Amino acid sequence: MNKIVSFDNLKKLASELKPALELREHFTKENLVKRDILVCGGTGCSSSDSMQIIENLKSEIKKAGLEDHAEVQLTGCFGFCAKGPIVKVYPDNVFYVQVKPEDAEEIVQEHILNHRVVERLLFEEPALDNKKVERHDEMSFYKKQSRVALRNCGHINPENIDEYIGNDGYLALGKCISEMSPKDVISEVKASGLRGRGGAGFPTGVKWESTSQTPPCQKYVVCNADEGDPGAFMDRSVLEGDPHSVLEAMAICGYAIGSDTGYIYIRAEYPLAIERLKVAIAQAQESGVLGNNILGTDFNFNIELKYGAGAFVCGEGTALMHSIEGKRGEPRMKTYSSSKRGLWQSPTCLNNVETFANIPAILNKGASWFNSYGTEDSPGTKVFALGGKVNNVGLVEVPMGTTLREIVYEIGGGIPDNREFKAVQTGGPSGGCISAKNLDTPIDFKSLSSIGSMMGSGGMLVLDDSDCMVNIAKFFLEFTVEESCGKCTPCRIGNKRLLELLTKICDGKGCEQDLVDLKDLATTIKTTSLCGLGKCAPNPVLSTLEYFYDEYEAHVKEKKCPAGKCQSLLDYVITDACKGCTKCSKVCPVGCITGKPKEKHVIDSSKCLKCGACMSNCKFNAIIKK
Amino acid sequence: MCDFVSRNKQLFEELDSFIDSLQTKDGALIQVLHHAQGIFGYLPKEVQLHIAKQLNLAPAKVYGVVSFYSYFTTEPRGDYKISVCLGTVCFVKGSDKIMAEFEKQLGIKAGETTKDLKFTLEGLRCVGACGLAPVVVVNGKVYGQVKPEQVSEILDHYKELELSC
Amino acid sequence: MSLVNLTINGKAVSVPSGTKILEAAKKVNVKIPNLCHLHMDEINMVNQCASCRVCMVSAGRGLVPACGTNVKEGMVVQTNTPQALKARKTVVELLLSDHPKDCLSCDKNGSCELQAIAADLGIREVRFSGEHSTSPTDYSSKSIIKDNDKCILCRRCETMCNEVQTVGVLSGVNRGFNTEVGTFFNADMADTECTFCGQCISVCPTGALTEVNNIPKVWDALNQTEKTVVVQVAPAVRVAIGEEFGLEPGAISTGKMVAALRAIGFKYVFDTNFAADLTILEEASEFIHRLKEGKNLPILTSCCPAWINFIEGNYPDLLNLPSSCKSPQEMFGSIAKNYFGPKVINTDPKDMYVISIMPCVAKKYEASRSELGQGDSLDVDISITTRELAKMIKEAGIDLVNLEEESFDSPLGDSTGAADIFGATGGVLEAALRTAYEWVTDSELENVEFTQVRGMEGIKEASIDIAGTIVNVCATSSLGNARKIMDEVKAGNSKYHIVEVMACPGGCVAGGGQPYHHGDYDIVKKRAAGLYNIDSSKQLRKSHKNPAILALYKEFLGEPYGETAHKLLHTHYFDKSNVYDVVEECSCSKEAEASAE
């Protein structure tokens, strides 16, 4: 790899590299002579052996002597992980799903050699009566999506900087350091209206500006790649599929605020993302777009990886900085802001991965292009990890302002097994539940918080009528209690007590007073906790209390779990499988089972202690919990 | 002498050369702990004490950091680390039942290691393969859409692996 | 610095920017309850974790913690809105829901900050209950009891031990509900590098850290009629004990205290001051000796046992520097048992109990050091703190305030003003200088007050011309400051000839066994001032002019720094730098044996 010594040099290189990627953008009869086969190397797909698919495809191509006609490329997550592994063939743009390593031969023989699509590997679109569709833009999963942050994921090879450069990579950095002043860069970011994607939605340009306004000294750019929300993997996909966009953005930020050092704080549990980042950093340094004298200018910027060690709270800015400093990841009071005194007491600009991933696009295409997406309150797009009870599970990127209904029913393809939609939980453990009545809420920072939820980092969990809302609230609280740093009283003890109350309720031991205490305590924790973790931990409780109060009441008053999830609230019932052997009535400690020998027995559930003795003694498995 | 330190002299030397290679020891604790856990497999008292001395930190502070982060362990781990995803998506798809099944079959609780040091069982929050929920990871290998019935199959596979070598 | 204007409960106040609401509120006499916050500027202790959340007040739209929130121009603070009151109450309820609530039998009963806040906030029920985070109480050491169940995680002790004392025994360990303030691998305190300075105790708001309770042992000793019980009282006690009975800090209560001790039943009420004078004679001789030889300088004082623990643990290669003199407590014990008993009252040391009343918890540990005694008989049998003495006085129903003043018994109760100032930082040094100066120059020292080494400053230095030799002296208090000096000494950059070290910031007046100052260092200053007042009101202010001491040498000890003195009044030190290096038992040899069979 040769060092790129100037911006002009970079532009020239980019235009030389572009044609290689053209294949993936335009389909013409002429370019059909050669095909690019992209195989997803995201975590989802690689865990179903996509690396083996690459191997097999390569060897099949070699065997068939088709090296001049096809090339295999690894790429990042396409978002449609549930149907992975994904293989996409360009330029004819065919989208194969659930490909197995042994399918490689057929793809090469049929598709590459004979120009015939392998029908069997196509996606069946439910919205079109399960018709097989060839192209991703025919799929309802992709129709409403607009890819800005994920623009390169599933499009380029993340381990090859040439592909990034060929797709306008590092041009934004080149433009900034060669043609723009730091002030210009900041104004452009401010004008875009970009708000932080890490959860709080703080305007990115404003943050950069205030860090830039501190007197010149050692400053730091930190990328928050701690992503610890259970069920969210947006940032990870960006890092796995497009690591250079984050590196480029960090360098731009460094230029804007006057910093030469960046850290990426990444979860140690993300080995693939770490590997890809290491490769990307090495290539960027070698190419002269990172390191000293970037593109021949006197701007220096170096990036180092710092590993988390399994503490969700370290996603919180001040805790993250303590962790980088080698300390316990306890947050501090924000008596002063990190942009004035952050890492090592120096001015620090902290942004989320997805926030950074937007930056090069904004600077390449302009602020007004960016805010043509989204709403006034929240310009641009947002990536969500759509999961739970929807047909199409995966990563989706939509313009802000898209409604929940569109996401759940159009992109997500509705609820599986014809069950009934119950709620969407957004924002993970810090967020809240949104009921059917708010399905038409447009998703932006303001609207979500007005209905008691929050954007959070972008987890989006769909729940159906078989999910118990009390149980869900309990699940999230278990998480926050486990992840609380333990520093402040409301979170350390308060959330523990909340969890104990919820457990009591789910165990059928709750009373109405518990619901009063629950709400009261949750409110106090929210207003008195030291950091975002504690402050937001009661959100799942408060929002379910608000929208699903009847379910709570059923648990404490009737001792029933309407969804049938809470084990201790289920009744023992004798089914038709009963042979009338009378065994159960003999073991029942309260004698609530009646029935004549050889006839079906009945349990009087008003007396039943739920001890389970009958069930474990029935030889005919005739007793069930319902 | 055959105490832990002299038994593992080489490993300590390896650790020291890593520490010596650091540009600065300020704030390097977590980095060093990651490295040490990589070398020793876990972070026993002797290793933490050694690190405290090398980095000029109070031993209690090192222990405070180790005990804060769930990634660090002070007990030896099994050869096979079974992680059951308890992330949101996996949870609503029933990963708690998978966990219960592993606990039953291995006779240990989440976070524990079998006596023969073969298996360590732990809960994990989202491996990022939610599309495949519920997910189990064994030493980096991901099993998707796991059903409780498959648990014994998975365990047998690793038990056999052990026998064949 | 620019001033910021705000109102607190409607009262206008102007404070420098950067001031916290809590401090601003004090200015307008608005009291905001607080637990974790503790600033003691005098000793550079800043515990600003803002973690207890009992100081929540309304400011603007929401609640903020008063201790951790900077004032802003135009801020409107209300400390008593229903929302703030409710939040505070709920937070305290939460603390109590994870607390043993053993007030009646708790050492901290009556001086506990949590108890006081619960009372002030009118907590009448605790709505929440559930699991308690518990761990076994640590009774391992001679000095400190650590009962984590009563800990509210204010982390004041951790800040004290790490930032001020730089010992680093304590750290937050674990996380979430299982967080506690713990030691390395939860080792017992006795097995850590703890110096037993007790400063963690003096800042702990609850009963989680307390002294080892030796009161029952003292009653027991007093009950044994066949034994002679001798008591000694350290200088710093007499200016602090009154606080426990409603007297002003620094009030000189010597006479009432002596009367109380007699009323409790002590046969001989003596003064550690006597031994302080004795220490000066020994130490000044040792210094002059070292100065002449030009070796083993600077000489480091050795009267503070926590400091001795610190140097043994941290500077094992510099153990030639501390003076070999035993501390006054131990010198007293040694003289009581080896001279007063056998020679004066004809009593076998075995039939004697020497009890000491100290401002200190490290003294309990010191008393137990096996090398400080003759044979099996330790110099000091039982040591109790100022606080424990106050409890005994109360227990015995003695009305201290209205007692007639009495005097110490002779001869071990006679002392000079030089001994009284031992209780304040710089005092030992000043006392030593008074003697060394006169001995070396053989002339009378006119102005005995070396004010350069007085005051709360952590490191104070002076250069004194003694017969043409410039002697550079330094008085330092707090172990963090001691570390600074010792690092210089170790690096060979120190110019000092004498260094006085006291582990407690401010000296024994701020000892870990003194009545709780609750963060108000004015109290400590007043105690020190009390000691200097005693000194200046005394006729005799130089140790070597103490007639009782001179008689002791003449009749019994011989020369200062001589042979008998060495045997009875001097000691030696140990390398304690490897407290955690456990040599595990070798299992392979056993395995080898087993396989051989």
Ligand SMILES: Cc1cc2nc3c(=O)[nH]c(=O)nc-3n(C[C@H](O)[C@H](O)[C@H](O)COP(=O)(O)O)c2cc1C
């Ligand atoms: C408990 C907690 C966890 C957080 N976790 C993350 C995280 O994993 N990733 C992230 O980018 N931001 C996280 N945040 C938000 C960060 O504190 C911070 O606001 C964000 O990284 C700033 O970047 P942005 O402005 O680009 O969003 C978390 C906040 C809290 C309170």
Ligand code: SF4
């Ligand atoms: S709210 Fe929770 S996580 Fe945040 S500081 Fe308090 S205890 Fe720690």
Ligand code: SF4
């Ligand atoms: S034990 Fe089973 S089969 Fe027998 S009576 Fe009871 S339910 Fe019927």
Ligand code: SF4
């Ligand atoms: S669960 Fe127990 S109490 Fe209920 S019917 Fe069965 S045996 Fe009787």
Ligand code: SF4
């Ligand atoms: S620590 Fe305080 S509140 Fe707790 S039992 Fe003791 S006196 Fe009572």
Ligand code: SF4
């Ligand atoms: S304060 Fe209350 S609990 Fe305590 S002793 Fe008096 S009556 Fe009993």
Ligand code: SF4
């Ligand atoms: S007694 Fe002193 S050294 Fe020991 S833990 Fe307390 S503060 Fe630290």
Ligand code: SF4
């Ligand atoms: S032991 Fe005392 S000082 Fe230390 S954290 Fe607990 S309550 Fe605070």
Ligand code: SF4
């Ligand atoms: S300074 Fe005094 S009170 Fe403090 S430890 Fe030393 S001798 Fe004890």
Ligand code: FES
């Ligand atoms: S990991 Fe392959 S599509 Fe997401």
Ligand code: FES
């Ligand atoms: S919430 Fe308890 S089970 Fe339904």
Ligand code: FES
């Ligand atoms: S929740 Fe299990 S992989 Fe994401």
Ligand code: FES
């Ligand atoms: S005193 Fe303010 S939070 Fe503890």
